[in-house]
Amino acid sequence: MNAAEPLPPPDAERWMLSRGWQPFAFQREVWQAVAQGRSGLLHATTGAGKTYAVWLGMLQQLLARHPPGRHPEPLRAIWLTPMRALASDTTRAIAAPLQALAPAWTLGQRTGDTPSAERARQDRRFPTVLVTTPESLSLMLSREKAREELASVAYVVIDEWHELLGSKRGVQAQLALARLWRLNPGLVAWGLSATLGNLEEAMQVLAHPGEALGAPPPALVRGRIEKNLVIDTLIPPDPGKYSWAGHLGARMQQPVVEEIERSGPTLLFTNVRSQAEIWYQLLLQARPQWAGEIALHHGSMDRATREWVEQGLKAGSLRAVVATSSLDLGVDFLPVERVLQVGSAKGVARMMQRAGRSGHAPGRSSRITLVPTNTLEIIEAAAARDAAQAGRVEERCAPDKPLDVLVQHIVTVALGGGFEADALYAEVRGAWSYRKLTRAEFAWAMAFCERGGESLTAYPDYHRIARDEAGLWRVPDRGIARRHRLGIGTIVSDAAMQVKYLSGGSLGSMEEGFIARLRPGDCFFFAGRLLEFVRVREMVAYVKKAAKLRGTVPTWQGSKMALSAELGQAVLAMMQRAARGDYSEPELAAARPWLETQARLSAIPTPGTLLVETFRSREGHHAYLYPFAGRHVHLGLASLLAWRLARDTPNTFSLSVNDYGFELVSADPIDLAPILSGEAFATEDLLHDVLASLNATEMAQRRFREIARVAGLVTLGYPGQPRSARQLQASSSLFFEVFRKWDPGNLLLAQAQAEVLSQELELSRLRTALQRLRRRKPRHQELRHPSPMSLPLMVERFREKLSTEQLSQRLDRILRDMERDTG
Structure with missing residues (x-):
C-alpha cells in the first residue's frame, strides 16, 4: 500500500459504512477515547446514534485484543439499562454488528423477564456480551464464583444514565461498577444520556471508581447533531377565566382525537397510570372503530401485553398508544411521528425525553404537542418550550451514602465469594456516593450485617455474615442466602x-x-x-x-410528580411577559382571559414579586402564596409558615398545596406581618423548625418501610407465598419502634429522617425557596372573590372532603357569585 493512501477503516467502522451510514464527529471522538482506555459520558440528542458510538468503539477494541475464532469468548462487555423494555431493544441494536464481525461471540439478555431456561443456560456459561439491569447485575455479584466469572469484563455501558443517577438504583450501579473495577482495574465504563444539566458531575459519579484506582481521566463527549425539536401546544377551544387541575382534561378529548387522525403513529403520554386508563377509554368512546388500532401501555400490565404493544409500535401497525413513563426511555420506535403529552410533563428533561420518542433517527424532526388540562398548564407549555430552547435542563444528583443500599451490598459481596473488610471498605469508597463514608459508618454497617446491630443480636435470622477460617466474611446460612437473593434491588412499591x-x-x-x-x-x-x-x-x-357500562379507575400510590425548579422559574418569567401586556405567544393569547381576570381581581405573579392574597369566607381566613417551587417544597413551606405564625400568635391552620402555591386557612385572623417583612422566611434554625412543624416521626416511619425492605430487614416473601402490604407495614413499624426504643443510634433511623427531608420535603430546595422569597418584593392583595390563582388551591382542599357531585355544585355556586358581582 502506498504511504500516501489512507488506511482502511477499522472493522466496526467498515460495518457502519456498509449500511450506508457516515460516522458523526462525536462518534469518532468516542471511538478514540475508548481506544485510549478512557471512560466517559456521552451526551447527545435522542436518536443521534449514541448506542453505536460506544458499542462500535468497544467492539473494535475487543476484536483487536481477542481476534474472533471458532469458540465463544467469556463475558467481556456488560450493557446496563434501567428498563426491561429498553433491554430488549438494545439487544437487537447491538446484535447486528456483533453477528457480522464476530459470529462466534454470544449475546444474551438477563432481566426479570428472562425465561428460567435461558437463565440456566447463562448460569453454565455467560455470553460474551450481556444486556442487563442493575438488579440482575447485583444478583450476578452474589454468585459464589462471581470473581472468576466477572474478572474478564473489560467494558461496561450504562444507558440512560440520567434516569439512574439520582436514585438508589444508580447507587446500586455505582457499587457494582466499583466491584467490577476492583476485579479488572483496566475496565472502561461509559454512560449515555440525552437530558442532563450537570454533565461534569454526572461523568465524575460514573468514572470515580476507576479514577480511585489510577485510571486515565474520563472524557465528556457532547454530540452536537442538528436535530429539529418542535414543541407546540394544543390550545383548548375555550380555556375560560377560571380553571383548576383537570378542569380542561376531558374537554380536550375531541381535539386530541382529531390530532391523532391527522398524524401518523402517535404516542400519547400521561404522567400516571390512572390517567392513562382514563384517556384510553376517552379515545375509544370518541372512536369505537379504533378498537384494535389503539393500545394502552403501563408498568402494571402483563408483560406479554406490553411486548405486543411495543412490537405494534415498531411495526407501525398501531394508530396510537396511550402510555406512561414505561415508554419514556430510549426504545426505538421509528414509525412514531408524533408525541402528545397530556398535562404538564413537570420538567424540561422529561418533556425532551418524551419528545425524542418521535423522529427517533438522525436527521428526523422530533415533535411533542402539549395538551393542557388547566389554564396554568397552557402558560407552562410556553415556558417549557422557552426553557428547552435555552438549554435550561434539570440537574440530577446522586444520593449521599444511603446505608440501606450499603448493607444490602455487603451481604451480596459476602455471597459472591466473600471479602476482607479493609479491602471492601476501600472498594466501597470508590463509589461516588460513598466517597465520604467514614470508617465508623462502615463498621456500623458491618456490625448490622453480622449481628443485627445493638437490638437484634438475639435473633439468628439477622446474623447474615460471619468470618470463616480463612478470615473472609461470608454468608453462613443457606436460608439467609436464598432470602437475600430474592430481595436484591432498591425498587420499593406497595405490595x-x-x-x-x-x-x-x-x-x-x-x-x-x-x-x-x-x-x-x-x-x-x-x-x-x-x-x-x-x-x-x-x-x-x-x-x-363486566356487564355494566360504568366503572371506577384504579389509583396508584406515589404517582404525583412535582414541578421542577427550572420549569417553575420559566413559568414566572412567562407570566411577567403577560403582566407587561405581551401576549405574543399563542399560549399567552389563549390564556389571556384567565390572566386578565387574575390581574383585575388581584395581580399576576412575577419573578421579582411575591403575591400574597387574602380572602374571608364562611370557612375562615385564607392566605395564598405563590412561590412556584413545586408541591413537595410547598408542603414544607406551608407547614413551616403555619408553625412559625402559630408560635408567635396561637392559631390553628389547615393547608392546601399545588405546584404553583399554597393556602393557609384558619378560624382566627392571620398575622401577615412576618410574611410581608420576610421574617417568616428566615433560614436560621430551618432544620429544627421543619421537624417541629411536621409529624416528622410519622413520615420517617413511612419512609423506614422502604429502607427496611432494601436493607433486608423485611422481605416480600417467597415465590407463591407473597406477604401482604399490611404484613410488611406491621413488620417495618415493629423494627422502627424497636430501634427507637432500644437502639436510638441506629443509622437507618437517621437515614429515614434524612430521606424525608431531602426527598419528600426537598430541604435543599426549601432553603433555596426561602432565600428567594426573602429577595422578592411582597405584594398583598385582599380578595372579594377567589382569584383564578387561588381557586385551584380551594379545589384541592374541597376534593378531600366532598364527593365529585358536591364539588361540582360548590364550584358552580362560587363561579356564579363571582360572575354576578364582577359582571
Whole structure:
C-alpha cells in the first residue's frame, strides 16, 4: 500500500459504512477515547446514534485484543439499562454488528423477564456480551464464583444514565461498577444520556471508581447533531377565566382525537397510570372503530401485553398508544411521528425525553404537542418550550451514602465469594456516593450485617455474615442466602396483587390497597378493559368481564410528580411577559382571559414579586402564596409558615398545596406581618423548625418501610407465598419502634429522617425557596372573590372532603357569585 493512501477503516467502522451510514464527529471522538482506555459520558440528542458510538468503539477494541475464532469468548462487555423494555431493544441494536464481525461471540439478555431456561443456560456459561439491569447485575455479584466469572469484563455501558443517577438504583450501579473495577482495574465504563444539566458531575459519579484506582481521566463527549425539536401546544377551544387541575382534561378529548387522525403513529403520554386508563377509554368512546388500532401501555400490565404493544409500535401497525413513563426511555420506535403529552410533563428533561420518542433517527424532526388540562398548564407549555430552547435542563444528583443500599451490598459481596473488610471498605469508597463514608459508618454497617446491630443480636435470622477460617466474611446460612437473593434491588412499591380472569389468563398487577377497597360485583377499568371484581384468593384478584357500562379507575400510590425548579422559574418569567401586556405567544393569547381576570381581581405573579392574597369566607381566613417551587417544597413551606405564625400568635391552620402555591386557612385572623417583612422566611434554625412543624416521626416511619425492605430487614416473601402490604407495614413499624426504643443510634433511623427531608420535603430546595422569597418584593392583595390563582388551591382542599357531585355544585355556586358581582 502506498504511504500516501489512507488506511482502511477499522472493522466496526467498515460495518457502519456498509449500511450506508457516515460516522458523526462525536462518534469518532468516542471511538478514540475508548481506544485510549478512557471512560466517559456521552451526551447527545435522542436518536443521534449514541448506542453505536460506544458499542462500535468497544467492539473494535475487543476484536483487536481477542481476534474472533471458532469458540465463544467469556463475558467481556456488560450493557446496563434501567428498563426491561429498553433491554430488549438494545439487544437487537447491538446484535447486528456483533453477528457480522464476530459470529462466534454470544449475546444474551438477563432481566426479570428472562425465561428460567435461558437463565440456566447463562448460569453454565455467560455470553460474551450481556444486556442487563442493575438488579440482575447485583444478583450476578452474589454468585459464589462471581470473581472468576466477572474478572474478564473489560467494558461496561450504562444507558440512560440520567434516569439512574439520582436514585438508589444508580447507587446500586455505582457499587457494582466499583466491584467490577476492583476485579479488572483496566475496565472502561461509559454512560449515555440525552437530558442532563450537570454533565461534569454526572461523568465524575460514573468514572470515580476507576479514577480511585489510577485510571486515565474520563472524557465528556457532547454530540452536537442538528436535530429539529418542535414543541407546540394544543390550545383548548375555550380555556375560560377560571380553571383548576383537570378542569380542561376531558374537554380536550375531541381535539386530541382529531390530532391523532391527522398524524401518523402517535404516542400519547400521561404522567400516571390512572390517567392513562382514563384517556384510553376517552379515545375509544370518541372512536369505537379504533378498537384494535389503539393500545394502552403501563408498568402494571402483563408483560406479554406490553411486548405486543411495543412490537405494534415498531411495526407501525398501531394508530396510537396511550402510555406512561414505561415508554419514556430510549426504545426505538421509528414509525412514531408524533408525541402528545397530556398535562404538564413537570420538567424540561422529561418533556425532551418524551419528545425524542418521535423522529427517533438522525436527521428526523422530533415533535411533542402539549395538551393542557388547566389554564396554568397552557402558560407552562410556553415556558417549557422557552426553557428547552435555552438549554435550561434539570440537574440530577446522586444520593449521599444511603446505608440501606450499603448493607444490602455487603451481604451480596459476602455471597459472591466473600471479602476482607479493609479491602471492601476501600472498594466501597470508590463509589461516588460513598466517597465520604467514614470508617465508623462502615463498621456500623458491618456490625448490622453480622449481628443485627445493638437490638437484634438475639435473633439468628439477622446474623447474615460471619468470618470463616480463612478470615473472609461470608454468608453462613443457606436460608439467609436464598432470602437475600430474592430481595436484591432498591425498587420499593406497595405490595401488588396479580389480576387474573376466573377463566384463566393474567392481566397484570395492581396495588393491594385498591383491591382491598373493592366488594364483589364492583367494576373498574384496568389494562383498557372494564372488569368486575369477583374475589381474592392467595394474593390473586380474580375478575371477569363486566356487564355494566360504568366503572371506577384504579389509583396508584406515589404517582404525583412535582414541578421542577427550572420549569417553575420559566413559568414566572412567562407570566411577567403577560403582566407587561405581551401576549405574543399563542399560549399567552389563549390564556389571556384567565390572566386578565387574575390581574383585575388581584395581580399576576412575577419573578421579582411575591403575591400574597387574602380572602374571608364562611370557612375562615385564607392566605395564598405563590412561590412556584413545586408541591413537595410547598408542603414544607406551608407547614413551616403555619408553625412559625402559630408560635408567635396561637392559631390553628389547615393547608392546601399545588405546584404553583399554597393556602393557609384558619378560624382566627392571620398575622401577615412576618410574611410581608420576610421574617417568616428566615433560614436560621430551618432544620429544627421543619421537624417541629411536621409529624416528622410519622413520615420517617413511612419512609423506614422502604429502607427496611432494601436493607433486608423485611422481605416480600417467597415465590407463591407473597406477604401482604399490611404484613410488611406491621413488620417495618415493629423494627422502627424497636430501634427507637432500644437502639436510638441506629443509622437507618437517621437515614429515614434524612430521606424525608431531602426527598419528600426537598430541604435543599426549601432553603433555596426561602432565600428567594426573602429577595422578592411582597405584594398583598385582599380578595372579594377567589382569584383564578387561588381557586385551584380551594379545589384541592374541597376534593378531600366532598364527593365529585358536591364539588361540582360548590364550584358552580362560587363561579356564579363571582360572575354576578364582577359582571
